[in-house]
Amino acid sequence: MEIQTLFSQLDKLPTIPKVVQELIQTFNNDDADIVGVAQKIALDPVISAKVLRLVNSAHFSRGKEVTSIEDAVIRLGFNTVRTLVMASGISSSFKHFDSFDQNAFWGDTFRVASIAKSLAKQTSHPADTAFTCAMLHNLGELIILIADTPENEAAITAKVDQGLTREEAEQDVLGFNYAKVGAELAKRWKFSDHFVHAIEDQLSPLEAETFNFEAGFICMASFFNHAWQQEWSEEEIVEHYNKALAIRLELTLSDILNAKEAILAESKALIELLD
Template identity: 45%
Template sequence: MKLEEVFEQTHRLPTIPKVVQELIDSFNDDSIDIGRIAQKISLDQVITAKVLRLANSVHFGATRRIGTVNEAMVVLGFNTVRTLVIASGITGAFIATPGFDRKHFWHKSLTVSSDARWLATQARVSPEMAFTCGILHNIGEMLVHVVSPETATQIEKHHADPAKSGDSAPEFDFVDASVELVRRWNFPALIVDALRHQDDPSGQVPPDALSAILNLAIRLQQQAHDQDSLAAALTETSDDLLAQAGLDREKLTEKLPELLDLRGGLDELVG
């Protein structure tokens, strides 16, 4: 199957709530009416409930209890609320697929999101952008599993052992599918480019911190599950990657307990 054929399966492609699409579009629109958007979010009870639970979590550091979307806008700011609504809409957009562990998939993606947000805060890069990249970085895997489970299996086998693929090597991978879906959803170029270069941020021209932060967040999720393994993963991280991300190895190592405290607190997004 070719990548364009995936997107021809329109009846199987995920659909997101209109308000979520408006918020995605708002990345490129400085004239967004925040009050109108807050009202629209409030009309979606499922998204509102998820957003308020997360707004009151340790992740987003609210200084007081938040009870409405309007309060969340005031306390956390529009950018953070936008991130939470987009994450809520995307995690709820995909249908269950036999043989695919949806909750495990989202748990991994949300760990990457959490780590990316924390790393971005240390690097003084937009934490909302980094969080969104984490949610989206492997969205193509779920998409291909929904549209063509056989192709998904082929891609997985190729990654496990490329030498055995031979002439049956897939024409695209999950990153390609992620990039194309995010582009079609009209996310800003900064996010699309970070996803495109998540496996090789040094190949991005000009180099950007967001792709390097995403790459490191993926590494940490894959390799590290306690403070010792996190510290080891940072020790093995190249100086060039840390420099591109704008991060200091020693300072990160000192603050690793913060990262562990934040992990696992986002699973309420998975509905």
């Protein structure tokens, strides 16, 4: 099957909220009109309601109740509010459908995004960009679930049960994997080439023609998400984590492990967006 064929089987391509597209354009723009952006966020009632609820939750609350997006920006800072809007906007782009555990999927996505953001903070690379790329990293899996046939999905599941990874099973059955599909979705959403390559190269970032740091952060974050969810010991993590990738990203294992509790607390707070 060709990826174009998969997309042609969609009844309708999921659309990303306009405010999210505009926020992405503010990355690395020191002259961004923060007040203007906040006003645009406020025009989306669904995202605004979710963000305000989250800003006033136990994890983010700083005392007096926040009642507007502009207040939220003042209280938490533009970068934090932008992160919350990204998480809300991207997750709301996909509707409920049968045989899909939304909470499990987005919970996993938020954890990977939070880890990627933390990893980037430990380097000189933009944390918001790492977070957003990681929020997009497994959307290809959703496209496959929505657009593909039940027979193919059953074949993929059977191969996973036999010991293959999800991406290996998809490659065997479809001829491509969720990273390729996610990259195609990013293209159709008119994201920059940098975002597209971050998603496309996430499974083997060191093998890409040009190294993309966000792809590396996604790969490393996915590993630690899996390790922590499986409650691996520190010894198991040391044995299995990608040391060459950590060196390329200029990451230190001890710094990653020390940030674990803060990372999981933030991702847990983000999961409140699903309620």
